[in-house]
Structure formats: structure tokens, C-alpha cells
Amino acid sequence: MTNRPGENYSYTNNFPYDPSVGNTPIPGALLWSALSLIVLLAGIAIVLLMFGKFDYLGWISTRQHVHPHLLPGQASAGQLALVKFFVVMALLFLMQTLVGGAVAHYRADPGSFYGFQLEGLFPSNLMRTWHLQTAVFWIATAYVAAALFLGRSLRKDEPGWFAGWVHLLFGAFIVVIGGSLLGEWAGISQMLGQWWFWLGNQRWEYLELGRLWQYLLIVGLLVWFAILVKLVQPHILSEPSTKLLVSLFLLASLAIPVFYIPALFFGAKTNFTVVDT
Numbered sequence: 001m002t003n004r005p006g007e008n009y010s011y012t013n014n015f016p017y018d019p020s021v022g023n024t025p026i027p028g029a030l031l032w033s034a035l036s037l038i039v040l041l042a043g044i045a046i047v048l049l050m051f052g053k054f055d056y057l058g059w060i061s062t063r064q065h066v067h068p069h070l071l072p073g074q075a076s077a078g079q080l081a082l083v084k085f086f087v088v089m090a091l092l093f094l095m096q097t098l099v100g101g102a103v104a105h106y107r108a109d110p111g112s113f114y115g116f117q118l119e120g121l122f123p124s125n126l127m128r129t130w131h132l133q134t135a136v137f138w139i140a141t142a143y144v145a146a147a148l149f150l151g152r153s154l155r156k157d158e159p160g161w162f163a164g165w166v167h168l169l170f171g172a173f174i175v176v177i178g179g180s181l182l183g184e185w186a187g188i189s190q191m192l193g194q195w196w197f198w199l200g201n202q203r204w205e206y207l208e209l210g211r212l213w214q215y216l217l218i219v220g221l222l223v224w225f226a227i228l229v230k231l232v233q234p235h236i237l238s239e240p241s242t243k244l245l246v247s248l249f250l251l252a253s254l255a256i257p258v259f260y261i262p263a264l265f266f267g268a269k270t271n272f273t274v275v276d277t
């Protein structure tokens, strides 16, 4: 352990924890951790109290009635079609946390999972891959569904095609999410032979999924963007008061597939530094 000059604890306050080499938390670390949590909670409480007590703080202080666009119990076909995206998002999040627990377990006790040889079924690198890929997917699913929901709530009527495209997009998402997660499993289990790069696991952190799934994901996200454009186009984009904000909403949405495209600019044998950059 590298202690600070004149102290009996290290520069990292004895982190990481390992009692076998005397790395145990110093009293100050415990005290300041507890204090910072208390100050954070107290700070949030004070802000909420102020905003609740003084109505000239915050956003709605003009005392005008803002009629909500979304009323409970009055969902359209398209809004109902979106519900399943949020269910999948919650399931992916649950899977991520459970897999995260398994990843932590592999670190702490690599030999066995409570007496069961879990790595025979789910190798640790697969769990690590799934932990990151389920995160990418639940976040992407949440963005996609929330933007469609928001886009729909920007207008009063719902175009007839909307619900059908939401169903179709959902089917495509299930194929890409399910296919890529299973592909990673098959790839890591050496079952895909030559196809590991295309269907299995590319192994780049956060871009573990096979190249085919990447292409499909980009196509899906571009279709999603086209749906958003169609949805907000007719009235809202021509309305001066909302034009700027809606344009920003669309640009931000387009940025998601566009920022993902550089993930195609390398192959299986490209130098690591090039890929990482």
C-alpha cells in the first residue's frame, strides 16, 4: 500500500477495499460519504420546499390554465401500441441489473455460483457483454418510444397509419434485440464459425453486437426518424410558434442514428487505436 507521506492511509483513502492487505475504509471516508448523502437529500428537500411554497419560482407562475394534451383513460390506438415498448424497456432493465449481479458475482467468487457452475451456461464475458448491450437497448428503446409518444402528443388527431408503423417498428426492435443477444451467446460459445463478426459478437465494448444487427438497428432508427417527421410535419412544422422547438426535437432524434453510423467504419481486423478513436 502506498501511504500518503506522514499518514497511515493511501492516496485513494485505501480504495479498493481489501482487508487482506489492510485496505479498509478510513473513518473520514465513512463520515464524508454519509454527510454528502445527507446534504444531497437535504438540498433536494429545500429546493422542493421552496418551489412548493413560493409559486413565483419555477415554470408555471402566470396562473394561466394549461390544458393537458394527454388525458387519463383517453389513449389513442397509437399510444396504446407504444405501451409494449415501455414493458420491454423495463424487462431489459431488469435483465441488466440481474446480469450485473452475476458479473459482480463472477468477480467476487469466480469458481461457482452458489455451488452451481453458471459459467458453463453463461460465460462471464457473455454476462459482461449482455450487461452493456441490455443497457444500450433499454436506453434506445426508451428514447424511441418516448419520442413517438411526444411526437404524437404534439398533435390532437392521430394519422391512421401511425399505430401500424408502431407495431412494425416494435417487431423490428424485438428481432434486433433478441437476435443480437442470442447471437452474442452463440458467438461466444463458438457456435457461429466464420459468422461470428456478422451475427455473433464483434467484442468491441458497447458495440459487442454482430455487424448485421448494427445495420438493422440503423435502418430501424432511420425508419423511426421518418415516422417522427411524418408525425409532426403537417401542422406543427408550419406553425411559427412551435417551428423552432419541433425542428430541434427532430434534429436531436436524427443525431441518434447518425452518431451510431461511425460504428460501421471499421472491420474485424482494423487496428485497435483506429477503432477506439
Ligand code: HEM
Pocket (backbone or CB within 6 Å): 096, 097, 098, 100, 101, 102, 103, 104, 105, 107, 128, 131, 132, 135
Ligand atoms: C444492480 C444493478 C447493477 C449491478 C449489480 C452492476 C454490476 C456491474 C459490475 C460488477 C460491473 C463490472 C464488470 C467488470 O468489471 O467486468 C459493471 C460494469 C458496468 N455497468 Fe453495471 N451494474 C448494475 C447496473 C448498471 C446500470 C443501471 C448501468 C447503466 C445504465 C450499468 C452500466 C455499466 C457499464 C457501462 C459498465 C462497464 C463500465 C466499464 O467497464 O467502463 N450498470 N456493472
